[in-house]
Amino acid sequence: MSKRIGSPEELRELQVKLAPRTALRLSPAEREALGIPAAEKMNILVCGGPACKSTDSDHIITQLRVELQKAGLAEEVKVVPAGCMGYCAQGPVLKVQPDNTFYVQVKATDAAEIVQKHILNHQYVERLMFHHPASGAPCRQEEDIPFFQGQVRIALRNCGVVDPAYIEDYISLKGYQGLVKAMEIGPDATVAMIKQAGLRGRGGAGFPTGTKWEFTQSYTATPKYVVCNADEGDPGAFMDRCIMEGDPHSVLEAMAIAGHSIGAAEGVIYVRAEYPLAVQSLQTAIKQAEEFGLLGENILGTGFNFSIRLNLGAGAFVCGEETALLSSIEGNRGEPRVRPPYPAEKGLWGQPTVLNNVETYANVPAIMLRGAAWFSSYGTAGSKGTKVFALAGKINNIGLIEVPMGTTLDHIINHIGGGIQNNRAFKAVQTGGPSGGCMPTALLQTEVDYESLTQAGSMMGSGGMIVLDEDDCMVNIAKYFLEFTVDESCGRCTPCRIGTKRLYEMLERITTGKGTNKDIVDLQELGDIIRDCSLCGLGQTAPNPVISTLRYFKDEYIAHVEEHRCPALACTELLTFTVVADKCIGCTVCARNCPADAISGVVRAAHTIDPDKCVKCGICLDKCPTKAIIRY
Amino acid sequence: MSQSASCLTEKYGEIDKYIDNLPSLRGALVTVLHQAQTIYGYLPEELQLHIARRLNVPAAQVYGVVSFYSFFTMEPKGQCAISLCMGTACFVLGAGGVLQEFEKELGIKAGETTPDNLFSLDALRCVGACSLAPVVLVGDKVYGKATTSQVRGIIEEHMQRMAKGGGSNE
Numbered sequence: 001m002s003k004r005i006g007s008p009e010e011l012r013e014l015q016v017k018l019a020p021r022t023a024l025r026l027s028p029a030e031r032e033a034l035g036i037p038a039a040e041k042m043n044i045l046v047c048g049g050p051a052c053k054s055t056d057s058d059h060i061i062t063q064l065r066v067e068l069q070k071a072g073l074a075e076e077v078k079v080v081p082a083g084c085m086g087y088c089a090q091g092p093v094l095k096v097q098p099d100n101t102f103y104v105q106v107k108a109t110d111a112a113e114i115v116q117k118h119i120l121n122h123q124y125v126e127r128l129m130f131h132h133p134a135s136g137a138p139c140r141q142e143e144d145i146p147f148f149q150g151q152v153r154i155a156l157r158n159c160g161v162v163d164p165a166y167i168e169d170y171i172s173l174k175g176y177q178g179l180v181k182a183m184e185i186g187p188d189a190t191v192a193m194i195k196q197a198g199l200r201g202r203g204g205a206g207f208p209t210g211t212k213w214e215f216t217q218s219y220t221a222t223p224k225y226v227v228c229n230a231d232e233g234d235p236g237a238f239m240d241r242c243i244m245e246g247d248p249h250s251v252l253e254a255m256a257i258a259g260h261s262i263g264a265a266e267g268v269i270y271v272r273a274e275y276p277l278a279v280q281s282l283q284t285a286i287k288q289a290e291e292f293g294l295l296g297e298n299i300l301g302t303g304f305n306f307s308i309r310l311n312l313g314a315g316a317f318v319c320g321e322e323t324a325l326l327s328s329i330e331g332n333r334g335e336p337r338v339r340p341p342y343p344a345e346k347g348l349w350g351q352p353t354v355l356n357n358v359e360t361y362a363n364v365p366a367i368m369l370r371g372a373a374w375f376s377s378y379g380t381a382g383s384k385g386t387k388v389f390a391l392a393g394k395i396n397n398i399g400l401i402e403v404p405m406g407t408t409l410d411h412i413i414n415h416i417g418g419g420i421q422n423n424r425a426f427k428a429v430q431t432g433g434p435s436g437g438c439m440p441t442a443l444l445q446t447e448v449d450y451e452s453l454t455q456a457g458s459m460m461g462s463g464g465m466i467v468l469d470e471d472d473c474m475v476n477i478a479k480y481f482l483e484f485t486v487d488e489s490c491g492r493c494t495p496c497r498i499g500t501k502r503l504y505e506m507l508e509r510i511t512t513g514k515g516t517n518k519d520i521v522d523l524q525e526l527g528d529i530i531r532d533c534s535l536c537g538l539g540q541t542a543p544n545p546v547i548s549t550l551r552y553f554k555d556e557y558i559a560h561v562e563e564h565r566c567p568a569l570a571c572t573e574l575l576t577f578t579v580v581a582d583k584c585i586g587c588t589v590c591a592r593n594c595p596a597d598a599i600s601g602v603v604r605a606a607h608t609i610d611p612d613k614c615v616k617c618g619i620c621l622d623k624c625p626t627k628a629i630i631r632y
Numbered sequence: 633m634s635q636s637a638s639c640l641t642e643k644y645g646e647i648d649k650y651i652d653n654l655p656s657l658r659g660a661l662v663t664v665l666h667q668a669q670t671i672y673g674y675l676p677e678e679l680q681l682h683i684a685r686r687l688n689v690p691a692a693q694v695y696g697v698v699s700f701y702s703f704f705t706m707e708p709k710g711q712c713a714i715s716l717c718m719g720t721a722c723f724v725l726g727a728g729g730v731l732q733e734f735e736k737e738l739g740i741k742a743g744e745t746t747p748d749n750l751f752s753l754d755a756l757r758c759v760g761a762c763s764l765a766p767v768v769l770v771g772d773k774v775y776g777k778a779t780t781s782q783v784r785g786i787i788e789e790h791m792q793r794m795a796k797g798g799g800s801n802e
């Protein structure tokens with residue numbers, strides 16, 4: 001029996017038939033927006049995002065199924081392995097629908113209680129609800145939980161809702177009808193719609209997507225290609241991974257829409273090899289889309305051909321840069337080249353190519369379905385729609401969030417993010433990965449959009465957002481990013497290859513107390529040169545972590561060079577360990593544990609640390625029962 | 633390069649078959665190297681030469697590509713591959729200390745393999761599991777919120793598993 005869908009009409013009929021599959025996973029408002037009728041049975045959606053999966057959410061799924069079987073409900077109540085629901089810090093999480101109850105920190109052993117109480121007796125399991133940190137009150141639904149307040153899911157709309165292994169789920173939510181719309185209105189109107197929506201690239205640079213498509217459309221050379229940048233190289237970023245794992249069809253559908261608009265029949269997804277689950281999820285999705293006649297030859301009987309294949313990366317950060325990425329797909333070293341010509345004119349194999357980021361694509365089907373005006377009703381004057389961020393570091397609510405452009409950093413960090421871990425003080429927020437910068441407390445009212453983040457000395461980047469607290473040394477953070485760029489510079493151009501190494505060496509000197517005031521001046525000057533003279537974006541932005549920390553945290557640099565002191569107590573070589581004599585009870589624990597034999601003293605008398613022998617490992621500090629050892 | 637051509641054919645039969653089945657050789661180098669590393673575990677010089685001949689590209693190009701990408705290795709890895717994430721989230725939450733502890737316990741540096749070929753140690757870029765930072769990966773197993781005091785236990789767990797037979801990577 002062929003699963004092929006022969007026409008757009010058949011796709012719509014299939015959607016109506018399949019609608020009950022997912023209807024009860026949506027809120028009434030979402031159902032209304034999609035025109036999907038309500039249903040009655042229950043669904044248990046279990047998060048299968050990277051964090052929840054690593055904490056054994058698969059086992060919860062098995063156990064829930066066992067318990068439902070025992071209760072004779074295996075047919076009635078479906079357990080759905082879904083994608084990332086965002087609230088990783090509280091994982092594993094799950095959601096019971098249609099009553100929209102959100103359970104956190106669930107264990108496999110909780111399955112029996114959930115089935116007995118919630119499913120059979122319609123009583124909520126209060127114990128498993130999130131409890132409001134201020135009031136202690138249980139929060140049953142997402143809306144009640146601060147983490148979800150102010151979030152709007154467009155790119156992530158299906159993550160945590162569909163089972164990515166079943167294309168039927170996606171179709172039931174009007175999946176691939178964005179492509180139908182694009183075929184009905186034609187390439188020019190489609191491009192106009194994307195332009196009108198104001199969608200800009202989510203991979204970092206923020207170039208208007210519709211304009212990029214229009215350029216590529218205007219070149220007559222054939223064949224043309226559609227490429228998806230799924231290299232997600234910024235450390236601390238996992239947005240694209242979650243989209244590919246949780247909702248792969250959104251990306252496939254958008255690539256087909258792009259293909260139809262520019263006149264391409266072939267698409268390539270360049271995905272990092274470090275993401276095996278994303279690769280698997282995309283492979284399954286491509287195969288199913290082909291079986292359903294939604295990819296491949298003669299899509300939906302319209303005569304449009306479009307196929308997609310995967311290309312694995314091999315661990316080089318610079319391959320996220322578009323020209324390096326194309327060179328890598330061609331089987332070569334992933335070295336960037338000078339632009340122009342841009343890929344729109346000469347891309348893959350020298351042919352006109354549209355190249356967009358995963359998240360950029362994930363927005364496209366939603367725009368086609370719900371219209372440009374709906375999309376551009378979110379955001380600021382220059383940045384429309386939403387942005388997904390991977391919130392991580394020293395923050396309470398680590399997770400994946402999506403907020404309208406224009407949301408303040410303060411709302412993201414202190415409301416959604418729940419503030420800083422262990423009641424420490426906030427110091428800075430880092431966005432844009434190794435190309436970005438750090439913003440201090442004074443800039444917390446900044447509204448996130450492309451322009452204001454750049455103005456603040458950072459950049460939007462692909463969406464990594466790392467929160468730093470008072471224990472983080474800003475010089476050390478700058479050094480961390482420079483070490484990254486030194487490692488990842490492809491070596492092709494001198495300012496980047498040698499310049500970043502020199503920057504790194506100066507930072508190394510400063511963090512070990514050997515730096516001088518001249519180093520601080522040189523950092524700035526050399527940074528400017530590297531920015532102005534490098535070949536590609538990697539080098540041009542590599543000094544940003546140094547320049548932005550110099551701009552906002554210069555006092556920390558000065559403390560290192562002038563006082564040989566690290567204010568955050570993070571640079572070990574600048575620390576001094578000493579025993580507070582009247583707290584020391586002379587138990588000898590520190591002396592016995594010191595690997596360097598630096599501590600001397602007799603039983604029941606105060607001990608002393610020889611600063612010349614001390615290797616600053618901190619073991620004595622941890623071991624001392626009376627906390628008599630301090631560092632400064 | 634002491635082996636004869638027929639011997640090599642036998643040795644590298646599996647990758648040959650893969651190459652024969654490719655629809656086109658255009659741009660296939662990186663893909664073929666991925667496959668070869670999956671089959672043979674690493675990419676020794678001899679294998680690189682073999683691939684160069686089969687794809688009809690200069691050996692220097694093959695070496696250029698292998699040495700460019702950090703995913704490719706020319707040395708065999710240990711039976712048990714321990715990887716630490718050095719992404720930003722892991723770094724600020726103390727991954728550096730955990731790495732040092734592994735280096736101390738195993739007596740090797742990141743990027744190296746123990747002389748008995750049991751363990752290799754690598755520092756990776758972000759693996760995308762930042763809410764579990766710092767993250768240690770051993771084969772498919774993920775250890776989240778890793779601390780220095782867990783290091784010895786993790787090593788011992790996998791020593792035992794290997795002693796019982798069966799790789800550590802299942």
Ligand SMILES: Cc1cc2nc3c(=O)[nH]c(=O)nc-3n(C[C@H](O)[C@H](O)[C@H](O)COP(=O)(O)O)c2cc1C
Nearest residue numbers: 201202203229232233320321322356357360537538
């Ligand atoms: C060094 C460097 C690394 C990059 N890494 C990525 C990446 O990992 N993912 C991504 O989508 N774009 C990355 N970019 C941006 C791409 O070059 C390109 O602008 C983007 O993929 C275009 O898609 P968009 O318009 O949809 O954002 C990187 C750029 C540079 C200079």
Ligand code: FES
Nearest residue numbers: 717719722761762
């Ligand atoms: S920084 Fe380690 S998983 Fe992201």
